[in-house]
Amino acid sequence: MTAPQAVIRPATPCDLKAVACICAHYVRHSVATFEEIPPTVAHWEGRLEELTERNLPFLVAESDGAAVGFAHASPWRAKPAYRHTVEDTIYLAPDATGRGLGAALLEAVIAESARAGMRQMIAVIADTGSDASRSLHRRFGFTDSGRLREVGHKHGRWIDTFLMQRALTTGQGRTVL
Structure with a gap:
């Protein structure tokens, strides 16, 4: 399977059992979340x-x-001044990785967030020991914004997170894709 053989579409309630299962894998077996x-x-x-x-x-x-x-964009922070900034989330079933689906989902969530009027997208990426997620985000115009050291503790270890950021629209409201 390659990305063109997959369909990227809005989630429906019928998808949520699969979403929960995909997420559960990463909760149990990784520090990605x-x-x-x-x-x-x-x-x-x-x-x-x-x-x-x-x-x-x-x-x-x-x-x-x-x-x-699955992928979604959620509010970056609850305070009203952050209302134009979102954080992206992307997870793939373990047997669906390496097929271009992460890129297809990220491209779509960026485009849909821009259409929704969002101005900035933040990626918070756990230091899993792999650069795959950071590399994917760089391909889509995200730049490094910082590293938070030892902010998470899971599976017996302290974990850093990387912050990355991408503009979705210009100051004049034009979409940046």
Whole structure:
């Protein structure tokens, strides 16, 4: 399978069991997420509802009728002045990596966030020992904004996070793609 064989589309409630399963893998087996308990399908239902109400994208990569990855943009911070800044999230099923789906999801979540009027996108990437996520974000115009040292503790180790940032629109509101 390659990325063109997958369909990137808005998530629906029917996708959320697969989303929960994909996320649970990373919660249990990696430090890519700082969650320690896998979010339930009910959690994902609430997240889908919240992001839909905010006109923010929650997307899935579908292959052979099943969701094999997901991405969404969520508010960066709760304070009102941050309302034009979002944080991206992307996860793929373990057997769906290396096929271009992460790039397809990131490209789509950037475009949809820009269409929603967002101005900046932040990526918070855990230092997993692999540069894959940072490299992917760099390919899409993200630049390094900082490193937070030992801000997470999971699976018996302290974990750094990298902050990356990308403009979605110019000061005049024009989309930067």
